[in-house]
Amino acid sequence: MSASDLTVSETLLAWYDRHARSLPWRSPPGEPPPEPYRVWLSEVMLQQTTTAAVAPYYAKFLALWPTVQALAGAEEPDVMAAWAGLGYYSRARNLHAAAKAVTAAGGFPDTETGLRTLPGVGAYIAAAVAAIAFGRRAVVVDANVERVVTRxxxxxxxxxxARRAIRERTDSITPDTRAGDFAQAMMDLGATVCTPRDPRCLLCPLAGGCEGRATGYPARFPVKPAKKAKPQRKGTALWIERGGAVWLVRRPGTGMLGGMRALPDDGWSARGDGTGAPAGDWRDAGTVRHGFTHFDLELAVLVSPSEEPAGEGQWWPVDRLEDAGLPTLFAKAAARARAGRD
Incomplete structure (x- = not known):
């Protein structure tokens, strides 16, 4: 590059001071950082999830549990229910476990190494919290930063x-001061200017030294391998209703949608189809489809007013089903069942 590493960081920080996004978990440039709890909570939620999707969940969690101590004292089923619809449910279980660990320790660790000891905190979250909440120099690389740096x-x-090279290059341009602002500036640049398709190079403060732009086709970076077709799985969900209540079960604590309330099903998984429709008095209410990260699922929905539920579970009032915190897949199945029974 023709510009020095120092020029990259100074140029980008000057741009950030003028164009920083206003986000509920962020302090404006030049102001004291948010408390670590808010930074950590937002970063956990933002893993593989868009800012628009996270914002209402972030507000809901802060309203329910305004401090890490409050979150640590919550019941896990309540945390899981509040998380319902945000996906990747192991994040919610780890969030609750980490809140307990932080509370027991008397506060958040303020280094990457210390933060990595918390459940669910990997290299990215540890670096982001260390830089943004504690002002530590840390190399923060998310999908937006990957795109900016590869270009x-x-x-x-x-x-x-390429991720090792990306980290090394990010390290080479990360300043010793304002590392948190620099990380957020890189994220903002990737989200608003250096976008996946049709990057807005004419608005980019780093365009003059961008080697990807010099190739004439910056959008081809980062280079990605060909996508593999996701496998298609099939399963069955059961709606058993009595006296205005539906039978719900709690899924095992580990595995797909672990720990969440759900309709009973036939044991489908990422590895294979379920066992299919059980014997008995069942009516077909239709099918719902849902995409997971590594497979797609086609879920048949069967309804019965007379079959006896098996195993452990609870009767949940149908008119309060929204309070059960069903994950999106089973919320779809419940809606199909309710439509199919009428």
Missing amino acids: LFAIETPLPQ
Whole structure:
């Protein structure tokens, strides 16, 4: 690059001071950082989830549990129910476990190494919290930063093999001061200017030294391997209703949708189909489809007013079903069942 590493950071920080996004978990440039709880909570929620999707959940969690101590004292089923619809439910279980660990320790660790000891906190979250909440110099690399850096340095190696080079290049331009603002500036640049398709290079403060732009086709970075077709799985969900209540079960604590309330099903998983329709008095209410990260699921919905539920569970009032915190898949199935029974 023709510009020095110092020029990259100074230029980007000057841009950020003028164009920083206003987000509920962020302090404006130049102001004291948010408390670590808010930074950590937002970063956990933002893993593989958009800002628009996270914002209402973030507000809801702060309203229910305004401090890490309050979250630590919550019941896990309540945390899981509040998380319902946000996906990747292991994040919610780890969030609750980490809140307990932080409370027991008397506060958040203020280094990457210390933060990595918390349940569910990997390299990215540890770096982000250390930089944004505690002002530590840390190399923060999310999907937006990956895109900016691969274009800035025209990194030809495909993902995921390129990630070591991306981290090294990000390290080379991360300043010793204002590391948190720099990380957020990189995220904002990727989210608003250096976008996946049709990057807005004419608005980019780093365009003059961008090697990807110099190739004439910056949008081809980062280079990605060809996508593999996701497998298709099939399963069955059961709606058993009595006296205005539906039978709900709690899924095992680990595995798909672990710990969440759900309709009984036939044991489908990411590895294979379920066992299919059980014997008995069942009526077909239709099918719902849902996409998971590694597979797609087609779920048949069967309704019965007379079958006896098996195993442990609870009768939940149908008119309060929204309070059960069903994950999106089973909320879809419940809606199909309610439509199919009428």
